[in-house]
Each structure stands twice: as structure tokens, then as C-alpha cells.
Amino acid sequence: MGATDPINTEDAVRAVLVDVLGIDPTRAAGFTADTGLFGSMPELDSMAVAGLLTELEDRLHIIIDDDEVDGEMLESFGALVDFVQRKIKA
Numbered sequence: 204m205g206a207t208d209p210i211n212t213e214d215a216v217r218a219v220l221v222d223v224l225g226i227d228p229t230r231a232a233g234f235t236a237d238t239g240l241f242g243s244m245p246e247l248d249s250m251a252v253a254g255l256l257t258e259l260e261d262r263l264h265i266i267i268d269d270d271e272v273d274g275e276m277l278e279s280f281g282a283l284v285d286f287v288q289r290k291i292k293a
Contacts, residue, residue, distance in 0.1 A: 236281025265290040
């Protein structure tokens, strides 16, 4: 399994969510593609978004431009994983 493997990407995004938002790893382990993030998780407020994106960049060696950040990419766990996966492949 390489760094671009979808399962590894999911695990990496879960780990970042746990660390940045301070949520229980067991809770994050239960996230599915449809699990709501921004607007659904009180921990993920507008202040936490910047920390989340910075940590994703640092851990996964990607660059997220400001104009790429929108509500859609943060709407659900699956949307965020898909976004990160596309950035890794770019």
C-alpha cells in the first residue's frame, strides 16, 4: 500500500481530525463517507478549519490553496478524503 492508497488516505485524514479537533479515536474510526463534518461537528468550527488544513498539508505533503477551500470539501468525511486524494495525485 502506497501513500496514495485510499485506505491510507482515510486513515491519515482520521488521524488529523483526531489530533486537531481532539475527538476520540473510536469516534473517528466510525466515520463513513457520509459523516458530516463542517456544520455537523461542533468541534470543527471556522477557527478549527485553518488548523485542520495546515495539519493536512504538513502530514501529507500537499498544498491547499485558499481558493480550493469551500463548504463542499468540508461537508463530509468522504468529500474531505476525496479532496485530499486528488491533491496527493496532483
